[in-house]
Amino acid sequence: MQYDPISVALKFGFLAVLFLFVLVIARSALKDLRRTAAPAPDATGFHAVPAHPEIPYAVDAWLVAERGGGLEPGARFDLIGGLSIGRSGEVDVQIEDRYASGLHARVFPRGDRFLVEDMRSTNGTLLNGASLNGEAELIDGDTIQIGDTVFRFEQ
Amino acid sequence: MKSGARNRELLALIPVAALLTAGFAGVFAQDHAKLGNASLVYGAYFFAICLATHIYLRIRLPNADPYLFPLAALLTAIGLVMVYRIDQHLARDQANWFVIGLILFALTIQFLRDYEVLERYRYLIAVGGLLLLLAPRLPGIGQQVNEAYLGVKIGPIAFQPAEFSKLAIIIFLASYLRENREVLVVGARRVLGVTLPPLKHFGPILVVWGASMFMLVFIRDLGSSLMFFAAFLALLYVATGRFSFVVIGMVMFVLGAWFFATTVPHVHERIEIWLHPFNDPLESGYQILGSIFSQADGGLFGKGFGHALITVPGSPSQTLLPAAQTDMIYALIVNELGLFGGTGLVLVYLLVTARGFKIALLASDGFSKLLATGLTAVFAIQAFVIIGGVTRVIPLTGVTLPFVSYGGSSIVANFVLIALLLLVSDRARREAVEPGGREALALGAS
Secondary structure, three states, rough: OOOOHHHHHHHHHHHHHHHHHHHOOOEEEEEEEHHOOOHHHHHOOOOOOOOOOOOOOOOOOOEEEEOOOOOOOOEEEEOOOOOEEEEEOOEEEEEOOOOOOOOEEEEEEEEEEEEEEEEEOOOOEEOEEOOOOOOEEEEOOOEEEOOOOEEEOOO | OHHHHHHHHHHHHOOOHHHHHHHHHHHHHHHHHOOOHHHHHHHHHHHHHHHHHHHHHHHHOOOOOOOOOHHHHHHHHHHHHHHHHHHHHHHHHHHHHHHHHHHHHHHHHHHHOOOHHHHHHHHHHHHHHHHHHHHHHHHOOOEEEEEEEEEEEEOOOEEEEHHHHHHHHHHHHHHHHHHHHHHHOOOOEEEEEEEEEOHHHHHHHHHHHHHHHHHHHOOHHHHHHHHHHHHHHHHHHHHHOOHHHHHHHHHHHHHHHHHHHHHHHHHHHHHHHHHHHHHHOOOOOHHHHHHHHHHOOOOOOOOOOHHHHHHEOOOOOOOOOOOOOOOHHHHHHHHHHHHHHHHHHHHHHHHHHHHHHHHHOOOOOOHHHHHHHHHHHHHHHHHHHHHHHHEEEEOOOOOOOOOOOOHHHHHHHHHHHHHHHHHHHHHHHHHHHHOOOOHHHHHHHO
């Protein structure tokens, strides 16, 4: 009964198939890694920048996430056509912030200027640290704070 | 892409079925000294069941991760072969549990397609999870196994609630941390060069720590205690990105465990057996020594299916490897398939973990990310706790080897876990390939 050839063959066959199987899946995992490693870091962040493929990249103003909101610091949102910011799923820039309202604020163009408007949020919006009433014009470097989330306006 | 993922899944199921067939053939070759076609029949049954599940996935979750289900099926196949090799009747139970597990797997996918509803009921889920943990201690339905309170028996149904409560607690933690991670990070302050979370948000961390210490002492379930707390720390780290929180948690756990190891006899005894198994080789140290000898006996390539000695030859009542079908199944696998077989098994767990974290990376919202991370972490840590215990890396504790060990609760709960991961994966990958979906992930389409 000791080590009959069929038993030995089956054992080695089992091990061979097991390792081949592991190898194939590991190889595919490695390919995945190479693919995911290359592109934008926001692929791994908690929230990705919403892409607007239909709009050309001739944009001259952005909101840049500074901290908080579950956004990758440095994430840029182009402002062509304006952006709504809030906690709900319907807004353009969704932030995870306890103090944010569903639709909290919006940033929109008027002529060649950009304006920020508080959408009657519960906890208010701070523009450069001061409470924002209604709408206000933005200049390069302004900070917009919603709860613990801070954006910088860049032009 | 759509059919691509599922085609790869189908392709991967073929070697799994082949492995099951080869395994059964190996056991038969030893047991009956002749090869019937029974192993082929079992292989065909197994493949048919997997195929049915695969077709279901093709319809319901066409974009889900292609390798997760085949990997789970592979672990189940190895488990079935090994349990059959120990006891045919147990293997029949195990096969039934496999089918029941797959039915629950399908039901989870059917009814939890919008798994966000879990967030709405998170406190209910958390309370349910804690009650499940406590249940074995309740008079009337609780059961004590090896001095640990692990099982619950209600009428004819006996199960291990810890297996299910791990799902509940991970769902709760993922939801809770999704909402509070910002506060934990922003409110943090530095004290003596250590970043501490804000005091009022320290509460939940203390609660989880308290729960795991409670399990250590009153449920006497060292394995689950370690498993829950480590998974919690993994989630906390992913949610906040603060390594200091993890260090604080580890220090708290080690201090607590050390305190109880010196004061509670049951815990102390476990540590003593781990460090000095030869102090009492025929009583308390018997199981772990049996495990070590059994693994050493396997050598590089193992003794072959059915060749390991579980009982003393000639006297079946004298076991050499106690609890071979549950706690010690890894030792048995190493004995029969050698270091290579054991390594292969560990690699399979590693691949499941890699797929799980990949799903978390692809997921687009906070809850999905944390849920996938937590489920993967708890699965991986469970495998580590029992394999580590059997190989004497950490004290031996009674948790099951996911999908491999004999036990209905374990198989069913882990298939639900895999179903949740697939649900997260399907949504993440669908968003990645749909036109107008997130640009950065369009690369998944290749």
